[in-house]
Amino acid sequence: AQTVTQSQPEMSVQEAETVTLSCTYDTSESDYYLFWYKQPPSRQMILVIRQEAYKQQNATENRFSVNFQKAAKSFSLKISDSQLGDAAMYFCAYRTNTGTASKLTFGTGTRLQVTL
């Protein structure tokens, strides 16, 4: 079974600064997807960024980028130029691309606080 670990329960960053959220995962598969989701107080999960395991290039979406280290099974999220609206829970998630399994396996989350 796959597992996802987020070892930072809480992080804090000043507005306009950069912060990196850590995620490691365990799998024996070679074909899979990794995701970062944001959950604001409204509870609605929002996809931030997605990485396909077979792609070596790290995904980027505006101020959000990942550092995907497949051999180390590490998938960190970097948020640049942090904004107050980035304050939320962030979840790392894994999804196999083998067979017909579709479920997401989530880490326990990191609460990000953005200060002035």
Add this chain to the structure above:
Amino acid sequence: GAGVSQSPSNKVTEKGKDVELRCDPISGHTALYWYRQSLGQGLEFLIYFQGNSAPDKSGLPSDRFSAERTGGSVSTLTIQRTQQEDSAVYLCASSLVAGFGGYEQYFGPGTRLTVT
């Protein structure tokens, strides 16, 4: 178009009562997922549907939990004889299809269930 909707937004019930939680997926999405988020935990997969079939029910925690989907659209998650440990936020998500590919799962705002 409209996103995933869930009702009710909040539900308080007495221990031992049955509850039904409803999910309306995005129109045209054939795959529908249920997750549970307990306090301080990540999201835990419960069940997913492709059309009206449930290929993976492995996350349902006990036989008190059941789900159905009719007409390839609305889904209902039923919890019978609720227990206090069932208190959680129940999140529903939908995607275009299940299976291969990084099809994004779009989440609803969740139902917060409190069992007293």
